[in-house]
Amino acid sequence: MIIIIDYIVLNTIINQQCNKSNQMIGINSNLSNRSRSSKSWSDEATNDNEINDETTNRFNFDSSNLSSIKNSSIVHSYSQIQDKYRCDQMILEHNNGPIDYEQIQLPVPTTKKFLTDEGLVVPGINIELRNKLFASSEYHGYSLERRIESMGRCTSDMSLHLLGGTQRLLVKNRHQHPTIVVLACLTEVQGAYAICAGRILASKNIRIYLYIPPNSNPTQHYFIENELKLFRTTQGIITTNVSELPRSPVDLILNGLDAANYSDSVLFAKPWYRDIVQYCSRLQASVIAVDPPLDGGAIECKYSLVPLLPLVSMSSKNVGRIYLCDLGFGQKVFQHLQIRYASPFGAKSFVALHDN
Incomplete structure (x- = not known):
């Protein structure tokens, strides 16, 4: 009887210690996540500043430079893309003069x-x-x-x-x-x-x-x-x-x-x-x-x-x-x-x- 009671008491003490350790681990993980997120925010801000600086240095969108942008190879390649048509739409218009509607002609004129x-x-x-x-x-x-x-x-x-x-x-x-x-x-x-x-x-x-x-x-x-x-x-x-x-x-x-x-x-x-x-x-x-x-x-x-x-x-x-x-x-x-x-x-x- 004494042995059974001691076993129950020992099991209760072990469970209490485990709960305390889990709480400490959760607190530490939250702190580490906060530090990581703050670090990522700072990194992103730094990268954005670098990108903005690089973009500003590379491109100048003043009116004087618009002509050079239009003549660039990228714009030229996009302008070469043609519209796609279905097979029943790819028909050239008739530009060879008036259409001959009397395509059947008899040797002797008909009355009707x-x-x-x-x-x-x-x-x-x-x-x-x-x-x-x-x-x-x-x-x-x-x-x-x-x-x-x-x-x-x-x-x-x-x-x-x-x-x-x-x-x-x-x-x-x-x-x-x-x-x-x-x-x-x-x-x-x-x-x-x-x-x-x-x-x-x-x-x-x-x-x-x-x-x-x-x-x-x-x-x-x-x-x-x-x-x-x-x-x-x-x-x-x-x-x-x-x-x-x-x-x-x-x-x-x-x-x-x-x-x-x-x-x-x-x-x-x-x-x-x-x-x-x-x-x-x-x-x-x-x-x-x-x-x-x-x-x-x-x-x-x-x-x-x-x-x-x-x-x-x-x-x-x-x-x-x-x-x-x-x-x-x-x-x-x-x-x-x-x-x-x-x-x-x-x-x-x-x-x-x-x-x-």
Whole structure:
């Protein structure tokens, strides 16, 4: 019992001595910190005085010495730094005289001209000159298949533009992917244009319904048969019955049914054509006429897409707003017919035309 009490007393004495020693150490550390801080203050003051004296001796900012400062190498190096521009801003201004807006000139003056949004003049041509240009293109190696592919791709680009661009086809918007109805005749090249455009759009996961007239034989024209064969590689739906077409919602209609060689009276004599006209008017969807006839056809269109150069007799009152398609023909195709040609398309594959 005595041993336990002595141990407790001894432990208490040791703790008291430790507390006193810690207090003495804290006091000494505070004193040393104060001495260090006062020393650093004095050192800083001394250094500041030295720097100020050195700066005063080295530089003289009087007006008489400003010219020497401007001519120094440091100022000269900073003046050589140029502004940085984006790639779309590094374009030199045109200083070589007035701009030539009539870059397309025909050997014979035309009776009608169109204007692009940029102000370029696009002359109208007659159907005979257009056929000669197509013949010249085939002579230089641009086959009918190439023309159909170019026209179909341009039509698909314009369709995507009208649908809202890439935003409509994002993965997060897959639940509202667009639906397009394609109308195609099987006897004219306009039908091949429309089928090709439908195939390209179907490859982008767009729902495509292709309507072809009943009792038609696609084997009569090899280019129609080839386009149908390619279209069947997609998930697009082919039908000959108007009742199988979607009622709503339909975002766009591509009309390759009204060809220049057909008249409204001939087509209206066929029941299926009357049904398709009623179907389009009931939907109230935007219609793109692919290379339409001059009167626009019985199916009212909001837009028209024409290849190469517009026809003289075309008017926006009949065919809606006119767009021109770039077929990618080279200069020699036009030079063969004494036509001076410069592309009005810029970076796009189609361009809007306005009546002059």
